[in-house]
Amino acid sequence: MVFSSETFLFLFLPGFLALYYLTPWRWKSATLLAGSYVFYAWWRVDFLLLLIGTTVWTYMTGRAIRASEGARRRMWTGIGVAGCLAVLGGLWHGAAWTYVLWGAWHGGWLALERYTGWAKSRSPAALLRTLLLVLLGWVMFRATSVAEAGEVLAGMAGLNGIGMSATSAFQMTGESLVFLALAIFVAAAEPGLRRSRVASVEPAKGGGAVTVANTLLPSLATLIVAILAVLKLSEQSFSPFLYFQF
Structure with a gap:
């Protein structure tokens, strides 16, 4: 039923409006x-x-939100918005429970991070935790059903035995491992590099020197890795990039 359908215009809408206006005030909501x-x-x-x-x-x-004030009120507001928007973001990709669970997965962890204060952490352990949670979430996003997602997650947990399929083993070439290690290093080092750039630029405002090594080179290294990754994807007939599968 959509807003322009005859069922909505001539059946549901008149019936609901009549019921709504006949309902006592305390029960209208x-x-x-x-x-x-x-x-x-x-x-x-x-x-x-x-x-x-x-x-x-x-x-x-x-x-x-109503019962709190100040920082806690902002925290609860962020938790409420994060949960709703994450689920809505899942539905935006399609009307399937896999997308709903994918959105709820991210929304739940975002809410937990805000509640516990984990969101403020920038440690390597926090980065690895975020990477792991995102990767697990992609399983639900890519699966065609909830049952299939459960099977994949069970395999990732080792419940189907420890090993690697022939298809995965074929793709794990030396070149791929080098690119993977380089990408992981840049992703893990980027927050620290960004802080070093900020720390080097701030003193420069008071007369200090800004060097190329601590400002330009980190950004240049990230750009080079990104370009190499795009070139690597473009030379393959099969692209592992998730959104290219749709």
Whole structure:
């Protein structure tokens, strides 16, 4: 049912408006919520669980926002927005539970990072944790079903035995491993390089010297690695880049 359909214009909308205006004031919000559930469940009943989940999420975070002040209020606002936008971002890619779970996966971890303060950490362990969580999330994004995602995650955890498929082993050439190691190094070192650039530029405002080594070279190294990665992808008939699969 869409807004321009006859079902909505001549059946659902008049019936709901009549019910809404006949409802006592204290129950109008509940009536509006129930009407929204019916409208979206008309499209897909299985997504009703998602709507109920987002309702509970926004209600609980809203109560937390109202009961807090200052920094904690900003924290709860960020948690509420992160969770809702992440799920919405998953649905933006397609109306499938795999995308919903992918969005909820990221939203849940973003909310947890804000609540625990992990988001402020820039340590190598934090970078590795973020990389691992993102990689696990891509499994749900790429899978055609929740069951398939579960099978892949089980294999990644070693539940199907430890080993490498022939296809994966064929792709793990020496050149690929060098590029992978170089990319990991640049990604892990980039925050530290950025801080060193800032630290070197700030004293320069007071008369200090800015050298090429601590300002230009880190950015140039990152650019070179990015160009090499694009060239490597372009020479292959099969691209492992996820978005190229759609």
